[in-house]
Amino acid sequence: MMAAEGWYPPPYPQDRLEGLRSVAEATGAVVDLSVGDPCDPLPPIVADALATAQGRAERYPASIGFPEVREAASGWMQRRLRVVVSAEHVRACVGTKEFVASLPRFLSLRDPARDTILYPAISYPTYAMGATLAGLRAVPVPMGDGWHLDFDAVDEADARRALLLWCNEPANPTGAVPTAGWFEEVVSWGRARGILVASDECYVEFSSLEGVGDRATVLVAGLDGVLAVHSLSKRSNMAGLRVGFIAGDAGLVEYLGEVRKHAGLMAAGPVQMAAAVALGDDAHVELQRARYAERRRLFLDALAGTGVEHQGGSGTFYLWLDDTGGRDGWELAGDLAKAGIVAAPGDLYGEAPARHVRVALTAPTSDLGVACTRLRHVLGAG
Ligand SMILES: Cc1ncc(COP(=O)(O)O)c(C=O)c1O
Numbered sequence: 001m002m003a004a005e006g007w008y009p010p011p012y013p014q015d016r017l018e019g020l021r022s023v024a025e026a027t028g029a030v031v032d033l034s035v036g037d038p039c040d041p042l043p044p045i046v047a048d049a050l051a052t053a054q055g056r057a058e059r060y061p062a063s064i065g066f067p068e069v070r071e072a073a074s075g076w077m078q079r080r081l082r083v084v085v086s087a088e089h090v091r092a093c094v095g096t097k098e099f100v101a102s103l104p105r106f107l108s109l110r111d112p113a114r115d116t117i118l119y120p121a122i123s124y125p126t127y128a129m130g131a132t133l134a135g136l137r138a139v140p141v142p143m144g145d146g147w148h149l150d151f152d153a154v155d156e157a158d159a160r161r162a163l164l165l166w167c168n169e170p171a172n173p174t175g176a177v178p179t180a181g182w183f184e185e186v187v188s189w190g191r192a193r194g195i196l197v198a199s200d201e202c203y204v205e206f207s208s209l210e211g212v213g214d215r216a217t218v219l220v221a222g223l224d225g226v227l228a229v230h231s232l233s234k235r236s237n238m239a240g241l242r243v244g245f246i247a248g249d250a251g252l253v254e255y256l257g258e259v260r261k262h263a264g265l266m267a268a269g270p271v272q273m274a275a276a277v278a279l280g281d282d283a284h285v286e287l288q289r290a291r292y293a294e295r296r297r298l299f300l301d302a303l304a305g306t307g308v309e310h311q312g313g314s315g316t317f318y319l320w321l322d323d324t325g326g327r328d329g330w331e332l333a334g335d336l337a338k339a340g341i342v343a344a345p346g347d348l349y350g351e352a353p354a355r356h357v358r359v360a361l362t363a364p365t366s367d368l369g370v371a372c373t374r375l376r377h378v379l380g381a382g
Contacts, residue, residue, distance in 0.1 A: 007132075013125055013348040023337035031371040034342045036172065036318065036360045038237040040291060043284035046236055049277035056269030063261040065092025065245060069272045072279035073230070073245045080282065081204065081217040085247050089223060091257045092267045092275075095242040096202055096231040100126045100166075103198065105134035106259050107163045116161040120149045120168060122350045124200070127166045137161070140350060147174035147312060147320070148182065151189050162195045167218070170203035170315030173349045173358035177207050177315040178216050187221035195225075196252065202231035202244070203316040205285050209293040210314045223248050234317075235285055236278040243267040243275045292317040295361040295368050302372035306379035308332065311356070319359040320346075332357045339374040 017034055024030040042050075056066075064070070070087035077085050093099040104117050119127035121140035131138035139158050144150030149167050167186055169178040183199070190197035199218035207215045219228050227248035233239035244267075246253065267275070278284075299319060300310060312320030321343075323332045329345035336343050336357065346356030361368070 013344070016348065017342060017344065020333055020337040021342050023334065024340050024342045027338070027340035027374070029340045029370065029374075030342060031340055031363045031367050032342045033359045033361070033363055033368075033371075034344045035362065036234065036316075037362055038234065038239050039362045039364055040237050040288060042237055043278065043281070043287075045281055045284065046238065046274050046278045050241075050270055050274040053270035053273035056273055059269070061266050061269035061272055062092070063264075063266045064257040065090065065267070066269070066272050066276070068276040069243075069245070069267075069279070072276040073247065076279040077217070077219065077247065081215055081219065083217055083219040085219060085223065089250055089253050090245055090247045091253055091260070092272060093229075093244045093246060093260075094265055094267050095233060095239070096200065096229050096244040097126055098265065099229060099244065099246060100124070100200065101130045101133060102260075102263070102265075103256075104130040104136050104164065106256060107196065108134050108136055109259070110255060111163060114161055114163040116158055117164050117166070118151075118154060118158065118162050118195070119166040120171070120350075121352055122147065122171075122174060122346075123166070123168060124172050125349065127168075127200075136163070141165070143174075143352070146179075147171060147176035148179070149186070151186050159193045159195065162193070164196045164198055165190055166198055166200065168200040169216075170201075170207050171313070172203065172316060173312075173318050173344070173346070173356075174320045175310075175312035175314060175316045175318050177313050183216060183218045184221045187218060187226055191225050196227060196249070197225065198227040198229060200229045202229070202234055204230070205235045206289060206292060206316050208314045209289065209296045209317070219248065223250060225249055227252060232275050232278055235288075236275075237288065238271075238275070238278065241268075241271045241274065243271045245275075291365065292361050295363075295365055298365065298368055298372055299359065299361065302375050303379075306376065308379060317361040319361070321357045321359060322355055329354050329357050335378055336375065339371060339378040341371050341375060 070090040116137045117131035128138040231244040307325045344358045
């Protein structure tokens with residue numbers, strides 16, 4: 001076939017880490033902390049629910065989500081996020097990455113007069129990729145103090161063209177958590193300009209690993225012009241099962257539910273039933289939160305006296321490291337690789353954070369402990 005001249009995707013971010021991976025592998029004991037990929041077991045109640053839901057495998061599942069999963073999502077939001085959102089305003093998705101990647105296209109079909117997607121300058125790469133896949137402009141919004149999205153810095157000319165503003169707190173990769181009243185402010189900014197505010201809240205259950213976190217959602221500001229995006233991947237270690245949901249603006253949720261039916265986007269039937277059970281249980285989430293909190297303490301203790309600091313917030317299971325000694329992100333990641341640790345240089349998350357490195361606390365605690373001892377040795381702390 002003749003080579004086409006059009007667009008071709010850039011290297012996938014994780015594929016850029018092959019060099020670091022080879023260095024780490026040469027130590028003979030690699031610990032991969034480069035991806036936010038849960039390493040802990042599927043909660044037993046979820047495994048059981050999956051096994052007993054096989055009767056949902058033969059027929060096509062509901063694209064919008066079975067009533068069971070939409071009701072469970074509504075109950076979870078009331079219990080954990082203290083907002084009342086009826087199941088009518090909830091739709092299932094096939095994990096949230098596909099939703100993040102496809103939303104701009106679906107929004108632009110509905111409102112072709114606008115052509116811009118606003119997203120945090122330091123963020124999960126799929127926000128910008130969704131705009132690219134839709135043929136739209138991806139415009140990064142600068143980060144302000146504390147790694148919060150500085151939506152006031154958006155140029156009004158870009159705002160007039162914007163379909164959507166993405167926000168993501170607790171944030172990947174920085175761990176920033178929303179301050180009191182922040183969601184209300186961003187929503188009122190969006191409403192004043194007719195811009196949908198979509199809040200990716202997949203880390204909300206890990207709002208603070210340093211105490212009891214205040215779990216916050218954009219939905220405190222009401223549903224109009226707002227969408228909250230939730231995933232079971234991190235909360236319930238269900239990343240391999242691919243399920244999440246959205247909730248928010250009545251007209252938009254209805255539109256997205258319809259267009260997604262046409263696109264054949266359906267979470268698998270047994271997986272939806274397992275998600276309903278997972279959303280009804282908080283004990284397994286507390287257990288998971290305690291695991292991440294322990295790993296976080298372990299890693300931060302190992303950094304003491306090395307000149308490398310976590311400069312991000314208290315949420316998610318990521319550390320956002322900066323070397324006060326001046327190494328840039330790739331150099332610091334190179335040194336971590338000598339200790340067998342694969343981590344992600346900051347420039348995977350945007351152009352600005354070249355000095356930083358993101359570490360995901362997604363390795364078994366015992367492996368992490370061994371890696372931390374090697375890390376102190378390599379960084380010259382012991
Ligand atoms: C900020 C953010 N949003 C969305 C996702 C996608 O999660 P999933 O597709 O597993 O629901 C991730 C995964 O790492 C993420 O970090």
